Amino acid sequence: MLTPIDFIYVHATYVLQDEINSRQSLPDDVCSVCLRESAKWHNPYEAVDFKGYIKEVHCLACHALFHPSDKYFGIEQYRGANRVPIFNKLAMLKGCGLFVSERRTVLFANKYYEKLSLAEKFPWELVSLDKGQMTSNRILEYLGTDARFVVIGKFNRKKEELVANLRYSNKSSLYLCDDNGSNEVHIDSFKNLQNILSYKTKKEVSTWKNHVRAICLGLKPPSDKKIVKFWEANKDLQLATNSMPLNPHTRLFMAHLLGGQHN
Numbered sequence: 001m002l003t004p005i006d007f008i009y010v011h012a013t014y015v016l017q018d019e020i021n022s023r024q025s026l027p028d029d030v031c032s033v034c035l036r037e038s039a040k041w042h043n044p045y046e047a048v049d050f051k052g053y054i055k056e057v058h059c060l061a062c063h064a065l066f067h068p069s070d071k072y073f074g075i076e077q078y079r080g081a082n083r084v085p086i087f088n089k090l091a092m093l094k095g096c097g098l099f100v101s102e103r104r105t106v107l108f109a110n111k112y113y114e115k116l117s118l119a120e121k122f123p124w125e126l127v128s129l130d131k132g133q134m135t136s137n138r139i140l141e142y143l144g145t146d147a148r149f150v151v152i153g154k155f156n157r158k159k160e161e162l163v164a165n166l167r168y169s170n171k172s173s174l175y176l177c178d179d180n181g182s183n184e185v186h187i188d189s190f191k192n193l194q195n196i197l198s199y200k201t202k203k204e205v206s207t208w209k210n211h212v213r214a215i216c217l218g219l220k221p222p223s224d225k226k227i228v229k230f231w232e233a234n235k236d237l238q239l240a241t242n243s244m245p246l247n248p249h250t251r252l253f254m255a256h257l258l259g260g261q262h263n
């Protein structure tokens, strides 16, 4: 099975290959992003020499994250008195997100939306996030019947960590990956809660979020009087909350996403 970074390359970032200058790999080349030896790369015979702060070797799949492309991603800015154009690079689109399945690739863009849409040949679907919105707020609209897919919740500076944290999502669990980790969202219970919360008042939603948080962090026992009273008045919410995965980290993350929608 393809590793997630190779999956992203095979289904999305391969479009950059005509622009990337590669050389024949050597047996002892190690990619400084995914840390794999050349024999384990998806394209084992092609290496890229990268001159960043230090000289590095990249595999093609990882290098696609670093590749500046005018044609595909447009111009980031003009630098210096001579106004030298600097091109956008995928993994430098800070705060943007990416959905990749065998069927489609969607880039969720924040303030970069306009620059990306000016590119001569932006290669994927481009979604504009409203101010303050994140990929997690919009991703559910794009989930279809894919058995597996990869979602980058947001790009940040640390690419090695991002690649190490990538993992596949499936029909029941969505993983929003970034350079800090990969947060799970249980898709069915999320949709169910989202539906119920949409009928609740702003105050009820924030009380729900606070109660879930307090229980997950062990700040209050589930038998706390106020919590019990809240569940009695909101049976539908209690049932839906109980259907979330038991992992407190997952519950906290889901409550954070769902609670944020009304704030």
Ligand SMILES: [Zn+2]
Residues within 6 Å of the ligand: 031, 032, 033, 034, 035, 036, 058, 059, 060, 061, 062, 063
């Ligand atoms: Zn690599």
